[in-house]
Amino acid sequence: MAKTSGKTSSNPRGRRPAAGGAKRNAPSPLTTLFGGLKDLMKVNFDNRRIPTLIGLVLAACSLFACLALITFLFSGGSDQSLIYAARDGEAAAELGREAKNILGLPGARLADYLFNQLFGWGIVFALSYVVYLFAHLIWRPRIAPYRYITNFLINGFLLLWVSVAAAGLQSLFPSDSFLRWGGLRGEELFTYIYRGIGIAGLLGVLAFTLLIFAVTCSSRVLSAIQNPKVPKVPHVSVPRPQVGGFFSRLFSRKKKGEEPQSEEEDESYSQDEDAWRDEPPMPTDDEDMDVQEEDPTPYVVHTPPTTTTATTAHTAEAAPSATSFSRTTTSEPSDVPEMIVEEAPKDDLVEDGDRTAPEPLAPGIQLALYRKPTIDLLRDYEQGGTGIDMEEIEYNKQKIIDTLASFKMNVTPCKATVGPTVTLYEVIPESGIKVSRIKTMEDDIAMSLKSEGVRIIAPMPGLGTIGIEVPNSTPQTVSMRSILASRKYREQQEKMELPIGIGKTITNEPFIFDLTKMPHLLIAGATGQGKSVGLNALITSLLYSKRPEELKFVMVDPKMLEFSIYEEIERHFLAKLPDAERAIITDMTKVVATLNSLCIEMDNRYRLLQTAGRAVRNIREYNEQVRSGALKRIDGHEILPYIVLIVDEFADLMMTVGKEVEQPIARLAQKARAAGIHMVIATQRPSTDVITGLIKANFPARIAFKVFSMVDSRTVLDSPGANQLIGRGDMLFYQGKDMIRVQCAFMDTPETEAIVEYIAQQESTGSAYELPEYIPEGEENGAKGFNPNEKDSLFDEVARMVVQTQVGSTSNIQRKFNIGYNRAGRLMDQLEGAGIVGVQEGSKPREVYIKDQATLEQLLQKLS
Numbered sequence: 001m002a003k004t005s006g007k008t009s010s011n012p013r014g015r016r017p018a019a020g021g022a023k024r025n026a027p028s029p030l031t032t033l034f035g036g037l038k039d040l041m042k043v044n045f046d047n048r049r050i051p052t053l054i055g056l057v058l059a060a061c062s063l064f065a066c067l068a069l070i071t072f073l074f075s076g077g078s079d080q081s082l083i084y085a086a087r088d089g090e091a092a093a094e095l096g097r098e099a100k101n102i103l104g105l106p107g108a109r110l111a112d113y114l115f116n117q118l119f120g121w122g123i124v125f126a127l128s129y130v131v132y133l134f135a136h137l138i139w140r141p142r143i144a145p146y147r148y149i150t151n152f153l154i155n156g157f158l159l160l161w162v163s164v165a166a167a168g169l170q171s172l173f174p175s176d177s178f179l180r181w182g183g184l185r186g187e188e189l190f191t192y193i194y195r196g197i198g199i200a201g202l203l204g205v206l207a208f209t210l211l212i213f214a215v216t217c218s219s220r221v222l223s224a225i226q227n228p229k230v231p232k233v234p235h236v237s238v239p240r241p242q243v244g245g246f247f248s249r250l251f252s253r254k255k256k257g258e259e260p261q262s263e264e265e266d267e268s269y270s271q272d273e274d275a276w277r278d279e280p281p282m283p284t285d286d287e288d289m290d291v292q293e294e295d296p297t298p299y300v301v302h303t304p305p306t307t308t309t310a311t312t313a314h315t316a317e318a319a320p321s322a323t324s325f326s327r328t329t330t331s332e333p334s335d336v337p338e339m340i341v342e343e344a345p346k347d348d349l350v351e352d353g354d355r356t357a358p359e360p361l362a363p364g365i366q367l368a369l370y371r372k373p374t375i376d377l378l379r380d381y382e383q384g385g386t387g388i389d390m391e392e393i394e395y396n397k398q399k400i401i402d403t404l405a406s407f408k409m410n411v412t413p414c415k416a417t418v419g420p421t422v423t424l425y426e427v428i429p430e431s432g433i434k435v436s437r438i439k440t441m442e443d444d445i446a447m448s449l450k451s452e453g454v455r456i457i458a459p460m461p462g463l464g465t466i467g468i469e470v471p472n473s474t475p476q477t478v479s480m481r482s483i484l485a486s487r488k489y490r491e492q493q494e495k496m497e498l499p500i501g502i503g504k505t506i507t508n509e510p511f512i513f514d515l516t517k518m519p520h521l522l523i524a525g526a527t528g529q530g531k532s533v534g535l536n537a538l539i540t541s542l543l544y545s546k547r548p549e550e551l552k553f554v555m556v557d558p559k560m561l562e563f564s565i566y567e568e569i570e571r572h573f574l575a576k577l578p579d580a581e582r583a584i585i586t587d588m589t590k591v592v593a594t595l596n597s598l599c600i601e602m603d604n605r606y607r608l609l610q611t612a613g614r615a616v617r618n619i620r621e622y623n624e625q626v627r628s629g630a631l632k633r634i635d636g637h638e639i640l641p642y643i644v645l646i647v648d649e650f651a652d653l654m655m656t657v658g659k660e661v662e663q664p665i666a667r668l669a670q671k672a673r674a675a676g677i678h679m680v681i682a683t684q685r686p687s688t689d690v691i692t693g694l695i696k697a698n699f700p701a702r703i704a705f706k707v708f709s710m711v712d713s714r715t716v717l718d719s720p721g722a723n724q725l726i727g728r729g730d731m732l733f734y735q736g737k738d739m740i741r742v743q744c745a746f747m748d749t750p751e752t753e754a755i756v757e758y759i760a761q762q763e764s765t766g767s768a769y770e771l772p773e774y775i776p777e778g779e780e781n782g783a784k785g786f787n788p789n790e791k792d793s794l795f796d797e798v799a800r801m802v803v804q805t806q807v808g809s810t811s812n813i814q815r816k817f818n819i820g821y822n823r824a825g826r827l828m829d830q831l832e833g834a835g836i837v838g839v840q841e842g843s844k845p846r847e848v849y850i851k852d853q854a855t856l857e858q859l860l861q862k863l864s
C-alpha cells in the first residue's frame with residue numbers, strides 16, 4: 001500500500017502534464033491500476049466496508065485456527081501418523097482411519113504446522129494479534145496505523161520470547177510429547193543462542209529482554225523501579241466496573257444493550273479517532289499492555305485508621321474519613337498513583353435538652369416564658385446517610401478520564417468528595433493542557449455519564465486542581481433537622497446575629513451564613529426547583545434562633561398561599577402597617593407603602609442610634625447597650641428587633657408596580673444594614689427586566705436554584721453554572737467570591753405547621769410589630785393637617801406634656817408614657833399635623849409652637 005502511494009505520488013493527480021510531453025508522461029498501465037486500486041480502497045475504507053470484510057475473513061481464519069489448535073492439543077498425538085502420512089503423500093484412507101481433530105485432517109495439519117513447525121506456545125501471541133486485528137477492523141477501523149504496528153511488535157516479541165523460553169524448557173526437561181513447546185523455529189533460535197553464549201547467557205538474555213519489554217510497556221513497572229519502596233497496606237478488593245481490556249468493555253457494552261444499532265450511529269462514534277463518547281475509547285496499545293499485566297485483583301482500597309473510628313458526637317471535629325484507590329488506568333501519569341475518596345463526616349448532632357430550659361431573663365426580654373421551637377418538630381429524612389458507592393465512583397472516574405482523553409486531554413484523578421447529592425471529582429491535567437478547554441467539556445462528560453448536569457470548576461480556587469461535579473445516582477435528602485440540630489449551627493447561633501442554616505455543602509457540612517453579613521439576599525430559580533422550600537428553610541432557621549423581641553418578618557406573598565401558614569405567628573414574629581388588616585401582604589399595591597414605611601423605619605432607627613451616643617453605630621451595638629443596661633428602658637430604649645423583608649415572587653411585583661418598588665428597595669439595600677433591616681427577594685424569572693442593574697448592584701449575595709438557560713444563570717450569578725444544577729434543592733451560593741454548591745435542606749408543610757403552632761400557642765408581644773405610617777407624597781399636605789379619626793388615645797395627654805415641658809422629643813414621649821418607639825413617633829407626627837410642634841430637624845428636639853396650656857386646651861377642643 002505504502003509502495004503504491006509512493007509511485008502514484010510521483011505524478012500527483014490534478015497536475016497538468018508539460019506541453020508536448022503528454023505521451024512521455026502518460027501513466028503506465030501499472031500506475032493506473034495501482035491508482036485505481038488506491039481510489040477504490042480509499043472510498044471503501046471511508047465506507048468501512050472493506051475493513052469489516054477483511055476483519056470478518058480474519059475472524060473466520062482465527063476461529064478455524066483456534067479450533068484446530070485446541071483440539072490438536074488433545075488429539076494431536078493420535079493424528080501424528082496421519083499428518084506425516086499426508087506429508088509423505090499417502091492418502092489418509094490408506095491408513096484406514098480418520099483424523100480426530102475437530103476440523104479433520106486439514107485442521108490437524110494446520111495445527112501441527114502452526115504449533116510444531118513454527119513457534120510452539122508462542123503461536124498464542126500470533127493468534128492474539130489476529131484477534132486484535134479483526135476486532136479493530138470491524139469495530140474500530142479508524143485508530144491510528146501506528147497502533148497496529150505497536151501491537152504487532154509487542155505480540156511479535158512475546159511470540160519469540162515465549163518460543164525460545166519454551167524450547168529451552170523442553171530441552172531441560174525432555175519428554176516424549178508430540179508437542180514441540182517452542183516449535184521448530186523456536187528450537188532453532190534457542191540452539192543458535194545457546195551455542196553462542198551458553199545457558200547462563202541465554203537466561204540473561206531472556207531476563208534482560210523481558211525487563212526491557214516491561215519497562216517500555218508498563219508505567220507501573222517503571223515507577224516500581226524508580227520508587228522501589230512499596231508501602232505495605234491492608235487491602236480489600238472491590239469489584240471494578242467498566243475497567244479492563246477490550247473484550248471486557250465490549251462485553252459490558254453488549255450486556256447493557258448499548259451496541260450502536262445502525263451504521264450511522266456507529267459512524268458517529270468514529271467521527272474522531274478516539275471520540276467514543278458513549279463508551280470509553282478502546283484502550284490504546286499502552287493501555288492494552290498494562291491491562292494484560294494487571295494484577296487480577298482489580299484495585300486496592302487503602303483504608304486509613306480514621307475511617308474505622310466510632311461515630312461520636314464529635315465526629316465533625318475528626319478528620320474526614322478518606323479512602324484511597326490505587327491507580328487503575330494508564331491514562332494517569334505514574335507519579336500520582338492514587339485517588340482519595342473522601343466521604344463527608346457524619347452529622348454531628350447535639351441534644352435538644354437545653355432548648356426547653358427557660359432562658360435567663362435579661363433586660364429587653366419581655367416574654368419570659370417564651371421557648372424557641374424544639375428539634376423534635378422537624379423530621380429526619382436522611383435515613384441511611386450518604387454511603388459511598390465505590391462502583392459508581394470508580395465508573396464515573398473512569399468515564400471522566402476516558403472522555404477527556406478522547407479529546408486529547410489527559411488528566412490524573414486525585415480526589416473524589418462525596419456529597420449528599422453530588423460528588424466532586426478533582427483531577428490534575430497533564431502539563432500543556434489549557435484549563436479553559438477542559439471547562440468546555442461539561443456537556444461531553446454529562447453525555448458520557450448519562451447524567452443530568454455536570455459542572456466543571458476550572459481551576460478549583462486555591463487547590464491547583466480541576467473540579468468536576470457529578471450528580472449521584474441516588475441523591476440523599478438533607479433534612480432541616482440535621483442542620484438545626486448540628487453542633488455547627490448551635491455554635492454559629494451564638495456568634496451570628498441572624499444565622500441561617502440552609503443546607504449542606506458538598507462535604508456534607510451544614511452551610512450556615514449570617515444574613516446581616518450578606519446583608520440582603522437575592523434568590524432565583526425556575527419553577528419547581530426548590531425556592532419555596534429554601535425560603536421556608538430560611539425562615540425556620542431564624543425562628544429557631546431568635547425570640548419574638550429580636551426579630552420581625554415582613555412577608556410579601558403574591559401567590560397568596562406560600563406564607564399564609566405564618567399568619568398564626570403574627571403577634572410574635574410579623575410586622576405590618578398600622579392600617580393593614582393582615583400582616584402577610586398579598587396585594588401588590590400595598591407593597592409600595594410597606595417598602596416606604598420600612599424606609600421611614602430605617603430613618604427613625606438611624607435617628608434613634610444617633611441619640612444613643614457615639615459608641616452605637618448599628619443595631620447590634622444598640623441592642624448590646626440595651627442588654628447591658630447602658631441604655632435604659634426608662635429613657636425610652638428597648639431592644640430593636642431585626643426586620644427581615646421576604647418577597648416570594650419579585651417578578652410579579654416588578655410587573656405590577658415596577659419602578660415604584662425599585663427605588664425604595666435600592667434605598668433599603670444601600671442603607672438599611674446598620675438599622676437591622678434585611679431583605680430576601682426571590683424570583684422565578686431571573687430576567688434582566690426583573691433583576692435590574694440597580695437591584696443586582698445592591699444584592700451582592702445570591703442563591704441560584706436550577707434555571708433553564710445559561711443566560712438566566714448569568715443574570716443571577718454573573719456566570720454560568722445554575723443551568724447545570726439538578727433541581728430539587730440543588731443550589732449555588734454566591735457572594736461575590738467563589739460559588740459554593742449546596743444541597744438545600746428539605747422540610748415539608750406539616751413541619752412548618754407544627755413549628756408555627758408551637759410558637760402561636762405561647763405568649764406574644766400582643767400585636768404585630770407596627771411599622772411607621774407612610775403617606776404618599778401627593779396626599780401628604782392634606783394628611784399633615786390632622787385626621788381626628790386616627791387620633792391616638794394618648795394624644796391629648798402627650799400634647800399637654802409636650803407644651804408643659806416645651807420639649808418636642810419622641811424619646812421623651814416614649815419614656816414618659818412608657819410606649820414603643822413607633823407609637824411615640826406616630827404621636828409626634830400627629831402633634832406636627834395638629835400644629836403643636838414643628839418639623840423634624842436632624843436629631844434635635846422639635847420646636848414647640850404652642851407655648852401655654854390655655855391655647856392648647858382650645859386647640860384640643862377644636863380637634864376632638
Ligand SMILES: Nc1ncnc2c1ncn2[C@@H]1O[C@H](COP(=O)(O)OP(=O)(O)OP(=O)(O)O)[C@@H](O)[C@H]1O
Pocket residue numbers: 477478525526527528529530531532533534684728729730743744745746
Ligand atoms: N431541598 C429539597 N430536597 C428535596 N426535594 C426538594 C427540595 N426542594 C424542593 N424539593 C422538591 O421539589 C418540589 C418543588 O419545590 P418548591 O415548591 O420549593 O419549588 P419552587 O421553586 O418554589 O417552585 P415554584 O416557583 O413553582 O413555587 C418540592 O415539592 C419537593 O418535592
